[in-house]
Amino acid sequence: MQMLDGKLVSQAVKDDLKEKVATRAAAGKKLPHLAAILVGNNGASETYVASKVKSCAETGFGSTLIRLDSDVPEEELLMKIKELNDDFNIDGILVQLPLPKHISEQKVIETIAASKDVDGFHPESVGRMVQGLPAFFPATPYGILLLLEHYKVETKGKHAVVIGRSNIVGRPISILLNRNDYPGNCTVTVCHSHTPNLKEICLQGDIIVAALGRPEFLKADMVKEGAVVIDVGITRVADPSKKSGFAIKGDVDFNQVAPKCSFITPVPGGVGPMTIAALMMNTFKSCLAKDPD
Amino acid sequence: MQMLDGKLVSQAVKDDLKEKVATRAAAGKKLPHLAAILVGNNGASETYVASKVKSCAETGFGSTLIRLDSDVPEEELLMKIKELNDDFNIDGILVQLPLPKHISEQKVIETIAASKDVDGFHPESVGRMVQGLPAFFPATPYGILLLLEHYKVETKGKHAVVIGRSNIVGRPISILLNRNDYPGNCTVTVCHSHTPNLKEICLQGDIIVAALGRPEFLKADMVKEGAVVIDVGITRVADPSKKSGFAIKGDVDFNQVAPKCSFITPVPGGVGPMTIAALMMNTFKSCLAKDPD
Numbered sequence: 001m002q003m004l005d006g007k008l009v010s011q012a013v014k015d016d017l018k019e020k021v022a023t024r025a026a027a028g029k030k031l032p033h034l035a036a037i038l039v040g041n042n043g044a045s046e047t048y049v050a051s052k053v054k055s056c057a058e059t060g061f062g063s064t065l066i067r068l069d070s071d072v073p074e075e076e077l078l079m080k081i082k083e084l085n086d087d088f089n090i091d092g093i094l095v096q097l098p099l100p101k102h103i104s105e106q107k108v109i110e111t112i113a114a115s116k117d118v119d120g121f122h123p124e125s126v127g128r129m130v131q132g133l134p135a136f137f138p139a140t141p142y143g144i145l146l147l148l149e150h151y152k153v154e155t156k157g158k159h160a161v162v163i164g165r166s167n168i169v170g171r172p173i174s175i176l177l178n179r180n181d182y183p184g185n186c187t188v189t190v191c192h193s194h195t196p197n198l199k200e201i202c203l204q205g206d207i208i209v210a211a212l213g214r215p216e217f218l219k220a221d222m223v224k225e226g227a228v229v230i231d232v233g234i235t236r237v238a239d240p241s242k243k244s245g246f247a248i249k250g251d252v253d254f255n256q257v258a259p260k261c262s263f264i265t266p267v268p269g270g271v272g273p274m275t276i277a278a279l280m281m282n283t284f285k286s287c288l289a290k291d292p293d
Numbered sequence: 294m295q296m297l298d299g300k301l302v303s304q305a306v307k308d309d310l311k312e313k314v315a316t317r318a319a320a321g322k323k324l325p326h327l328a329a330i331l332v333g334n335n336g337a338s339e340t341y342v343a344s345k346v347k348s349c350a351e352t353g354f355g356s357t358l359i360r361l362d363s364d365v366p367e368e369e370l371l372m373k374i375k376e377l378n379d380d381f382n383i384d385g386i387l388v389q390l391p392l393p394k395h396i397s398e399q400k401v402i403e404t405i406a407a408s409k410d411v412d413g414f415h416p417e418s419v420g421r422m423v424q425g426l427p428a429f430f431p432a433t434p435y436g437i438l439l440l441l442e443h444y445k446v447e448t449k450g451k452h453a454v455v456i457g458r459s460n461i462v463g464r465p466i467s468i469l470l471n472r473n474d475y476p477g478n479c480t481v482t483v484c485h486s487h488t489p490n491l492k493e494i495c496l497q498g499d500i501i502v503a504a505l506g507r508p509e510f511l512k513a514d515m516v517k518e519g520a521v522v523i524d525v526g527i528t529r530v531a532d533p534s535k536k537s538g539f540a541i542k543g544d545v546d547f548n549q550v551a552p553k554c555s556f557i558t559p560v561p562g563g564v565g566p567m568t569i570a571a572l573m574m575n576t577f578k579s580c581l582a583k584d585p586d
Contacts (some may be wrong), residue, residue: 106426123420130419130468131460133399157487165471167424175423175468178458178483187494189482190471194450201480 001258002151004230004265006143006273009150013277014059017284021060024293032287033062034092034118034279035084039077039103040070045096052094055276061283064090074103078111085113091290092118092283115289118282121168130175136282141173143274144209144230146281148183153207153228153263160186161205163198163251164212169232173209198222215249220256228263232271294551295444297523297558299436299566302443306570307352310577314353317586325580326355327385327411327572328377332370332396333363338389345387348569354576357383367396371404378406384583385411385576408582411575414461423468429575434466436567437502437523439574441476446500446521446556453479454498456491456544457505462525466502491515508542513549521556525564 021031034056038049049065056063068077077095084093093116095108109117114124120138128135137145148155160177164170170190178188186207191198202208202222210218211232223229233251250267258264265271314324327349331342342358349356361370370388377386386409388401402410407417413431421428430438441448453470457463463483471481479500484491495501495515503511504525516522526544543560551557558564 123424123426124417125420126423127416127418127420130423130464131416133416157489159490165473171423171468171471174483175464178464178485180458180485185485185487187482187484187488189480190467191480192471192473192478194478195480196450197452 001261002263004147004151004153004263004270006147006265006270009147010143010273010277012150013146013274014055014280017061017280018059020284025060027293029293030089030287030291031060031062032091032280032283033064033089034094034283035064035066035087035090037066037068037077037080037093037095039068039072039096039099042098045098049096052276052279055280059280061280062089070100072103074107077103077108081108081111085111085116088290090116091286092116092279094119094279116286118279118286120172120282126167126172129172132179132181136285137176137278138168138172139275139278139282140169140232140271141176142278142281143271144173144232145176145183146277147230147265147271147274148228151263153183155183155207156185158186158206158228159204160188160207160209161202162188162190162209162211163192163202163218164210164232165190165192166211169211170209173211177207177209210251212251214251216251216253218252218257220253220260223257223260225260226262227260229257229261229265230271231265231267234267234272294554295556297440297444297446297556297563299440299558299563302440303436303566303570305443306439306567307348307573310354310573311352313577318353320586322586323382323580323584324353324355325384325573325576326357326382327387327576328357328359328380328383330359330361330370330373330386330388332361332365332389332392335391338391342389345569345572348573352573354573355382363393365396367400370396370401374401374404378404378409381583383409384579385409385572387412387572409579411572411579413465413575419460419465422465425472425474429578430469430571431461431465432568432571432575433462433525433564434469435571435574436564437466437525438469438476439570440523440558440564440567441521444556446476448476448500449478451479451499451521452497453481453500453502454495455481455483455502455504456485456495456511457503457525458483458485459504462504463502466504470500470502503544505544507544509544509546511545511550513546513553516550516553518553519555520553522550522554522558523564524558524560527560527565 120136162174174190177186207228209230215235231250231252236246239247413429455467467483470479500521502523508528524543524545529539530542532540
């Protein structure tokens with residue numbers, strides 16, 4: 001059994017980008033620049049944004065953090081986004097979600113120029129991905145592709161079973177694993193809450209992506225010998241033995257399932273750290289589209 | 294075995310629209326208006342466009358047919374589309390494909406305003422469909438949904454197997470059958486040329502959508518008893534016994550497969566006629582969005 005180590009691969013992706021950025025800097029080329037908008041001061045959002053800004057600094061990307069009060073009028077946020085859309089220096093725009101209730105997340109997402117939508121949430125980005133056009137892939141599915149690529153996991157002709165059909169993980173990873181490219185060319189089955197024979201279907205999976213958000217849902221008797229298991233779940237579960245009072249659990253019962261796998265992602269340290277690497281990759285690509293090497 | 298009769302259902306959809314349009318006319322509401330652009334004089338394209346214009350006339354929709362020479366500069370076609378984008382009276386714009394080689398189909402598709410993209414080919418339309426937002430579905434997959442709906446075919450919890458992953462049929466129908474709505478809520482498996490165990494997977498299908506473009510590919514031993522079979526194939530096969538010299542064949546070996554099915558579409562007369570009904574539905578919805586009942 002080989003661990004798919006997201007911390008390691010995320011670092012490798014960032015190291016590689018750092019080198020490319022340094023080469024561009026030496027050649028006087030435009031450097032990638034990410035703008036992040038943080039509305040209010042939600043604790044988790046603060047952490048996420050800080051870690052994105054830190055990754056930019058480490059990699060040689062420019063970054064701009066824009067803080068807006070939690071009661072900022074929607075119109076003001078949209079104006080700010082439009083300003084960033086028009087700013088040549090900015091390659092990627094991310095608005096950290098969730099947003100306060102009085103702001104329409106959908107409107108915000110659709111206001112970001114598709115050409116700077118490095119989170120890959122704009123309908124046009126999603127459509128381009130589906131149609132196989134050059135596109136920003138959403139961070140989590142893209143992170144999974146980067147993991148599979150790093151470990152040279154064979155995907156062509158494999159049967160991938162995706163549990164969950166969310167817009168941010170299940171649906172897009174099912175499309176990406178099905179595309180005619182590497183990683184991809186899988187036969188893909190998408191399961192969800194209305195799938196009656198989930199165990200039977202999981203047992204067919206050469207690759208299983210668990211993205212349903214139910215801690216330790218996937219058990220050993222649902223996984224065939226030699227499967228590749230990708231665990232997208234991150235749920236806090238009460239655990240009095242921990243100082244924090246909780247433990248982070250994935251959707252896979254890791255201790256049971258891991259011994260059967262050829263490859264498996266741990267939680268934490270698997271898919272999670274890859275999302276930032278994916279965001280950086282998208283921002284780099286956006287910069288490259290404007291000013292090629 | 295029940296035939297899914299596309300000619301009948303297409304007519305029923307158009308009759309229903311005709312009634313709605315008459316009600317709107319009586320109330321002085323805006324009437325749906327479709328603009329079709331035909332470049333050059335490809336025989337098949339002439340036929341398709343003529344039949345769309347005829348359907349408009351029969352249903353009380355307005356229609357505008359714009360003919361451009363086969364050597365029209367790309368820029369002129371794009372200008373024409375932009376004019377139609379800005380014309381309030383026009384609810385739907387369709388540019389009949391294929392286009393002459395000197396014109397980029399992708400550019401043409403992306404120039405049509407997403408709000409008038411009744412063919413559902415614009416990346417934004419596709420993305421909105423994937424994300425479950427109100428969207429124009431592409432004609433063939435939407436036609437399949439209308440067929441299933443008309444015959445009240447149960448889809449929830451069923452296993453749908455889609456053979457083919459094209460942008461215009463396989464991929465979008467797999468997404469639509471998987472969505473949380475009716476028809477939908479299927480477990481969906483998408484197969485393609487790299488699927489090694491296609492027969493085994495087809496045998497699991499409660500619903501099979503054959504959209505690979507290989508005449509009479511799906512045989513009886515690939516279909517389980519009671520399955521619903523949707524045949525999207527339309528291939529001309531030489532047939533000296535016919536006056537025309539060819540016969541139209543679907544992707545399903547109909548004579549073999551039909552006896553095992555609960556429902557099956559014939560070819561011709563199944564999915565084919567539904568595409569125009571779907572186009573009319575999209576145009577009607579576009580009109581309704583501007584001027585609700």
